[in-house]
Amino acid sequence: MAGPRTLLEKIWDDHLILEEDGQCLLLVGRHLAHDGSYHAFAALEERGLALRRPEQTFATPDHGVPTISRRVEDIADPAQRRVVEALPRNAAKHGFTLFGLDDPRQGIVHVVGPEQGVTQPGLILVCGDSHTSTHGALGALAFGIGASEVAHVLATQTLWRRRPKTMRVTVEGERPAGVAAKDVILAVIARIGANGGAGHVIEYAGSTIRAMSVEERMTVCNMSIEAGARAGMVAPDEKTYEYLKGRPFAPAGADWDAALAYWRTLPSDPGARFDAEVALDAARLEPMVTWGNSPEDALPVTGRVPDPADAPSAAQRAAWRETLEYMGLRPGQRLTDIAVDQVFIGSCTNGRIEDLRAAAAIARRGRAVVPAIVSPGSTLVKRQAEAEGLDRIFREAGFEWRESGCSMCIGMNGDLVAPGRRCASTSNRNFRGRQGRGSRTHLMSPAMAAAAALTGRITDVRELAGG
Ligand SMILES: CC(C)[C@H](C(=O)O)[C@@H](O)C(=O)O
Numbered sequence: 001m002a003g004p005r006t007l008l009e010k011i012w013d014d015h016l017i018l019e020e021d022g023q024c025l026l027l028v029g030r031h032l033a034h035d036g037s038y039h040a041f042a043a044l045e046e047r048g049l050a051l052r053r054p055e056q057t058f059a060t061p062d063h064g065v066p067t068i069s070r071r072v073e074d075i076a077d078p079a080q081r082r083v084v085e086a087l088p089r090n091a092a093k094h095g096f097t098l099f100g101l102d103d104p105r106q107g108i109v110h111v112v113g114p115e116q117g118v119t120q121p122g123l124i125l126v127c128g129d130s131h132t133s134t135h136g137a138l139g140a141l142a143f144g145i146g147a148s149e150v151a152h153v154l155a156t157q158t159l160w161r162r163r164p165k166t167m168r169v170t171v172e173g174e175r176p177a178g179v180a181a182k183d184v185i186l187a188v189i190a191r192i193g194a195n196g197g198a199g200h201v202i203e204y205a206g207s208t209i210r211a212m213s214v215e216e217r218m219t220v221c222n223m224s225i226e227a228g229a230r231a232g233m234v235a236p237d238e239k240t241y242e243y244l245k246g247r248p249f250a251p252a253g254a255d256w257d258a259a260l261a262y263w264r265t266l267p268s269d270p271g272a273r274f275d276a277e278v279a280l281d282a283a284r285l286e287p288m289v290t291w292g293n294s295p296e297d298a299l300p301v302t303g304r305v306p307d308p309a310d311a312p313s314a315a316q317r318a319a320w321r322e323t324l325e326y327m328g329l330r331p332g333q334r335l336t337d338i339a340v341d342q343v344f345i346g347s348c349t350n351g352r353i354e355d356l357r358a359a360a361a362i363a364r365r366g367r368a369v370v371p372a373i374v375s376p377g378s379t380l381v382k383r384q385a386e387a388e389g390l391d392r393i394f395r396e397a398g399f400e401w402r403e404s405g406c407s408m409c410i411g412m413n414g415d416l417v418a419p420g421r422r423c424a425s426t427s428n429r430n431f432r433g434r435q436g437r438g439s440r441t442h443l444m445s446p447a448m449a450a451a452a453a454l455t456g457r458i459t460d461v462r463e464l465a466g467g
């Protein structure tokens, strides 16, 4: 392809094996697996196939693992327990790398990949999980695939895909105090809608994104899928290289130099064309919180619950009404008047060390008045937090300090929000029943979630911070 190219187009072209009837056969660089990848291994087995490239698959159990201990016996649901137990069996049988339940490198697969240096710029990285988009923060093309596609990758290390469209989301300017990466992505989704990125891969660009740490970029890319996009990515830069250097599975020595030379060629060329462009002004952003059952239902914390009477269409009016009913909210109610029953800090969106530091900085200002749990995104994050004394801050403020896993983001391990209960959560999905049947979820940043724990209601963190 001649002319200036985008980051996505460069990675695509470099991994294209052949193109037929609009379908591209791509060479996959890394495949990540978790306990839920169980079905794909079963499908492989059924056909008597071996792993084509076991050294390019890395796995860790996350969805079903207990957070009260590291014992599989503590997984209440026997089916879930069998799924978690199958992963080490499959690793032994097929010879891929496993960060098992008792391994300090265990964690949520999207936290572990970057942490171990498995995720690298310029790679195609796939996993049977929608939030694989997280890894795009390092300049990889990373996306979730279905179980039959996982089996295809296991057997061939390749994947069929149509060329996606490209969208650039440019965020410029300095973020005001109290505005986290989570607020930036919630604002993006509120702007373009939960379907706004459909068919596109989003590249996040602009001075606000460049100023973000690699971990903050992960929070942004993580939720690309909640904007309907196929993937999200950020061009690699010096921060990316500094983040990766010396990580266990990152290239070293001469390989590092060669990799670095290649990575530097990846950022979108000046003049590269995107199919869609969106621009946001960071200086105008506020801490965000969701009120409904779609991540697009996000508003500045200073706002009020929308009135269905103001909905743009009759269909939307009916939908908002049902949402308010489910969420137990009144039109026009101040968001900061909404009482919460509990708080969850963790997940692949906001379970990294910087997230825990931000939450702890608020937690140390008071005491939780509602149950609050903190589940670090990986066991290494947990250890790091403990080395920094964050666990003590949380415990002294009455927060529960748990083991690492998906936990209350989805509740597959039994960490559930009870029917009708309201949870302030740092996770990425507020769908009906997401945290348990009848559960009500409000998405927000780690500092905002910690603030909600201290007051028992949705709280503007800017009122607690400072001082
Ligand atoms: C269970 C799993 C496959 C699912 C996903 O694909 O994302 C989960 O991680 C989620 O966040 O909803």
Ligand code: SF4
Pocket (backbone or CB within 6 Å): 062, 063, 108, 110, 129, 131, 347, 348, 349, 405, 406, 409, 410, 427, 428
């Ligand atoms: S933490 Fe939540 S969003 Fe992330 S992989 Fe686990 S269940 Fe999915």
